[in-house]
Amino acid sequence: MGPDEARWQGSRVLVVDDTENVRRTTLAQLRMLGFDASGAEDGLRGLDEVNRLPPDLVLCDLRMPRMDGLAFLAVIRETHPNLPVVVMSGAGLLDDAVGALQLGAWDYVVKPVPLAALEHSIKRALERARLIDENRHYRTHLEDANRELRASLRLLADDEDAGRQIQFRMLPANHQRFGPFEFSRQIVPSAFLSGDFIDAFAIDQRRWGFYLADVSGHGVPAALVTVLLRTFVQRHVADFVRGGDDLVTSPARLLQRLNEEVLHEDLDKHATMFFGVIDSVEGSLLYANAGHFPWPLLHDGTRTIPIAEPGMPLGLAPRTKYVEHRVALPDTVVLAAFSDGLLEILPHKDLAAKQGFLAALFGRRGVTVERILSDLQITARAPLPDDIAVLLIKRGDGHDGRDDPARALWA
Secondary structure, three states: OOHHHHHHOOOEEEEEOOOHHHHHHHHHHHHHOOOEEEEEOOHHHHHHHHHHOOOOEEEEEOOOOOOOHHHHHHHHHHHOOOOOEEEEEOOOOHHHHHHHHHOOOOEEEEOOOOHHHHHHHHHHHHHHHHHHHHHHHHHHHHHHHHHHHHHHHHHHHHHHHHHHHHHHHOOOOOOEEEOOEEEEEEEEOOOOOOOEEEEEEEOOOOEEEEEEEEEOOOHHHHHHHHHHHHHHHHHHHHHHHOOOOOHHHOHHHHHHHHHHHHHHHOOOOOEEEEEEEEEOOOOEEEEEEEOOOOOOEEEOOOOEEEOOOOOOOEOOOOOOOOOOEEEEOOOOEEEEEEOOHHHHOOOOOOHHHHHHHHHHHHOOOOOOHHHHHHHOOOOOOOOOOOOEEEEEEEEOOOOOOOOOHHHHOOO
8 A cells, every 4th residue: 555545545535415225235335445424324424423523534426315516515615615525427427427516516526436536536625625734734834823823023122122221230330430541431332232242340459351242143143142252251350350360361271272162052153252361450451352353452642553463263263372461551541442333334435544533533632431432433232234332441641632523424
């Protein structure tokens, strides 16, 4: 028995025919073909059987007493519109067969019906019924899925709003001081949640750390990686405070370990990160860069110097090594780090012009994070092509007295 034959084994077929001999012969043929066949002597009795236990198909004669096949079809169309009905008509009753088809019959056969023709007609009707039923289930499933999707989107919007609040509560306090240095920051996400993240934290009485991370992509997946990054860093800060390892004091080693952590989690994401440790007593910056670009800017009150140190982003290649650098910080200094979303909103045509503009922007008198965002017309309500993060570390005034470059930006 092939798969097609097995598909119809046990299908229930009701034979409605008032001629006992025809009914008995047809039932015997159907049972021989593997169908579960039962009979009814007229249309009224056939309706009772359909209502009692709906069959998979009805084989119905047209000419019967009490209720003929056409009346039977009319009732079935109203009560069981998806039930396949194949009519049997005698020779010369073609008009009746056409009328039956117009009333909803699925097919008709001419008596006496050859066994092969009967089998073909029934299996064709059952196959059509199966396809219609599958399509109906598919539409129902699709409608249910769409309803669930709409509900999920509403829930996600609510969850994202809650997630946004949680993510922003994870940010370090703004405008906080670490010795003579003032730290400030701002993140403006392009979606509910941000793939950019900034953190700053005390390590001991003289040293403190900070980083700016930019995760690939946007929204919830990227935001989850920022949580992983923060959790990892904060865990090692706690380990150091408890007298454990000193990983958090070494930017290069921390980035190496963090790279392996991101790869181990198999997040299908990568991230760039600029990580620094400032010694407030010594006035020095120890840093390493995991592929973060644009380069951070260091302004000493006279000139702005990009901290151009390349590196491999986190989560791309195992056993990546990062290089550590130390730089002395003058008494008057501004250190600015920002994500590439800031570059995307600038109207300048080439990268060099954008970098030159930002160097002048961060080196001006009285620079603040809030003033940067205001001058560049960056708000939470404005649509953005990418998340924007800005980190600013200042000691002294940190300006060179040049004209404000933002005045002519949108002219």
